[in-house]
Amino acid sequence: MTFLYQILNGIQIGAIYALVALGYSMVYGIVKLINFAHGDIIMLGSYAVWYFMTRLNMPWWLATIATIIFCSIVGIIIEKLAYKPLRNSARISLLITAIGVSLFLQNTVQLIFTANPKMFVTFIPSGGFSIGNRSISYTTLITIAISAAIMVALTLLVSKTKIGKAMRAVSEDNRTAQLMGINVDNTISFTFALGSGLAAVAAVLYVCSYSQIAPTMGSMLGLKAFVAAVLGGIGSIPGAMLGGLLIGVAESLTKGYISSQLADAVLFGILIIVLLVKPTGFFGRGDREKV
Amino acid sequence: MATLLSVKDMNVYYGVIHAVKGVSFDVEEGEIVTLIGANGAGKSTILKTISGMLRSKTGSIAFDGKDISNIEPYKLLGMGIAHVPEGRCIFQRLTVEENLEMGGYISKPAEVAAAIENVYNLFPRLKERRRQIAGTLSGGEQQMLAIGRAMMTKPRLIMMDEPSMGLAPILVQQIFQFIKELNASGTTILLVEQNAHMALRIANRGYVLETGRIVLEGKASELLTNESVKKAYLGG
Numbered sequence: 191m192t193f194l195y196q197i198l199n200g201i202q203i204g205a206i207y208a209l210v211a212l213g214y215s216m217v218y219g220i221v222k223l224i225n226f227a228h229g230d231i232i233m234l235g236s237y238a239v240w241y242f243m244t245r246l247n248m249p250w251w252l253a254t255i256a257t258i259i260f261c262s263i264v265g266i267i268i269e270k271l272a273y274k275p276l277r278n279s280a281r282i283s284l285l286i287t288a289i290g291v292s293l294f295l296q297n298t299v300q301l302i303f304t305a306n307p308k309m310f311v312t313f314i315p316s317g318g319f320s321i322g323n324r325s326i327s328y329t330t331l332i333t334i335a336i337s338a339a340i341m342v343a344l345t346l347l348v349s350k351t352k353i354g355k356a357m358r359a360v361s362e363d364n365r366t367a368q369l370m371g372i373n374v375d376n377t378i379s380f381t382f383a384l385g386s387g388l389a390a391v392a393a394v395l396y397v398c399s400y401s402q403i404a405p406t407m408g409s410m411l412g413l414k415a416f417v418a419a420v421l422g423g424i425g426s427i428p429g430a431m432l433g434g435l436l437i438g439v440a441e442s443l444t445k446g447y448i449s450s451q452l453a454d455a456v457l458f459g460i461l462i463i464v465l466l467v468k469p470t471g472f473f474g475r476g477d478r479e480k481v
Numbered sequence: 482m483a484t485l486l487s488v489k490d491m492n493v494y495y496g497v498i499h500a501v502k503g504v505s506f507d508v509e510e511g512e513i514v515t516l517i518g519a520n521g522a523g524k525s526t527i528l529k530t531i532s533g534m535l536r537s538k539t540g541s542i543a544f545d546g547k548d549i550s551n552i553e554p555y556k557l558l559g560m561g562i563a564h565v566p567e568g569r570c571i572f573q574r575l576t577v578e579e580n581l582e583m584g585g586y587i588s589k590p591a592e593v594a595a596a597i598e599n600v601y602n603l604f605p606r607l608k609e610r611r612r613q614i615a616g617t618l619s620g621g622e623q624q625m626l627a628i629g630r631a632m633m634t635k636p637r638l639i640m641m642d643e644p645s646m647g648l649a650p651i652l653v654q655q656i657f658q659f660i661k662e663l664n665a666s667g668t669t670i671l672l673v674e675q676n677a678h679m680a681l682r683i684a685n686r687g688y689v690l691e692t693g694r695i696v697l698e699g700k701a702s703e704l705l706t707n708e709s710v711k712k713a714y715l716g717g
Contacts, residue, residue, distance in 0.1 A: 352586070359572050359583050365534060366570040368554035369563070370630075371587035 195324050196446040197439055202330045204438020205337030209392035210415030211430035213385030219361040219425040220381045223284045227291035229412015231386045235261045235393025236403045237299060240310050250313035258390040265386025266379045300405040307404040310397040333395045341431050348427060357381055417461045423474025485510040485638055485669050490540030493530050500526045502693040508671050513664050515672040515680040518690030524673040525567050528640050532557055532564045559587055563631035567642040569623050573616030577607055580615050580626055584633030600629035621652040640671040657683050677714035681705045
């Protein structure tokens with residue numbers, strides 16, 4: 191029973207990692223950039239939902255929608271201002287810029303809201319279903335259900351819709367995609383908006399479970415989601431989902447059966463092993479560079 | 482006949498390398514015009530510049546009387562120009578049908594469905610393989626897909642870059658026969674080829690390029706019998 195409980199906890203945090211990992215993977219797929227500022231979008235989203243609810247007194251659902259819109263717009267702005275001018279530069283310039291954007295976001299938020307953590311009071315009712323002597327909280331169930339629904343919707347969007355197909359075409363060959371009449375800039379903007387919107391949902395679900403909001407909270411969360419994306423195969427959407435869940439479960443089991451302190455070490459150990467043994471992850475493509 | 486495409490004094494540089502040197506040529510509506518020349522003569526560069534992927538330093542490019550010198554590549558198809566790039570460039574990870582859908586990206590859904598049927602009628606092989614990932618097609622099928630994809634919006638001009646590349650001679654014959662039929666049904670063709678003999682046999686007119694310059698131009702039938710062309714490109 192304890193084991194199942196740990197698994198369920200792992201799936202809960204894993205679902206959040208998966209939502210964030212999707213953003214890493216989609217952005218990597220389309221502009222070949224590891225967007226290290228992506229974790230900080232979660233931080234922005236956490237502050238946003240807290241601000242909208244406590245300062246603007248919005249109801250939870252409106253605050254959530256506003257947070258998704260806010261993060262999507264920030265995602266588009268970051269791409270336009272920081273990454274687009276570097277699209278034809280060396281990849282290392284883009285990577286360093288992404289780290290710069292990450293520091294910029296953290297420090298800006300610290301300037302506005304100070305470094306002291308804020309407490310977020312969850313809007314999900316406490317309590318849950320009891321199974322045996324354990325209870326499964328509503329937060330766990332809602333997190334898993336919402337994440338699952340979003341992943342199904344995203345899969346359909348990418349595989350069936352016109353914009354989804356355009357995203358895949360651009361990620362494979364953006365020059366040829368242009369010749370089809372696809373506006374590559376808009377497609378990239380859409381991808382950033384989508385990834386940031388998913389991070390916003392992850393942020394809301396995260397603060398409902400963990401309540402503490404701080405300017406640097408996105409770093410570790412983002413890094414774990416990055417490990418998840420690499421594990422699943424960066425650039426792959428099902429890979430990001432699977433990677434996120436596996437990382438969450440691995441973390442939860444380590445905490446439950448080995449030691450809480452070792453959980454992060456285990457995760458980054460997984461990253462090292464993946465990079466050594468199968469750098470393309472589960473579903474990654476070993477694409478050669480296109481010239 | 483009206484001039485459909487008019488290129489005047491095109492000069493293109495890759496950094497300090499002067500790849501296209503003052504090239505001017507016209508394509509009349511309904512023609513097949515071919516640009517022939519050795520590898521590195523600047524043929525593909527000219528097509529990429531017309532597409533807006535590269536810019537000419539001087540001169541102008543006009544299509545149907547409208548200046549397109551500074552066009553964004555993604556607006557080209559909307560003007561009525563399709564570009565089948567070198568190496569076909571089909572989307573390897575998309576299915577055959579999704580590739581065709583991308584070809585009709587700017588069209589309305591109903592038009593896309595009809596256009597896909599049209600392509601399937603012309604290339605029944607593609608219909609058999611509609612759900613297959615395009616990267617698994619043979620070279621000839623990929624070329625059919627690339628041409629089919631370019632036909633999706635019924636463009637007035639199709640620019641083709643080396644359609645014979647990497648194909649067996651029998652397939653080259655078929656592709657060129659198809660290009661001829663496509664032209665007969667009203668599509669103007671600008672054909673870039675290293676296979677000068679095949680290109681000149683189906684073309685109305687041709688331009689011979691050498692290191693970024695047009696060195697010879699004329700009716701395709703005359704170029705076919707021209708001694709210097711024979712020597713340089715047609716194997717004696």
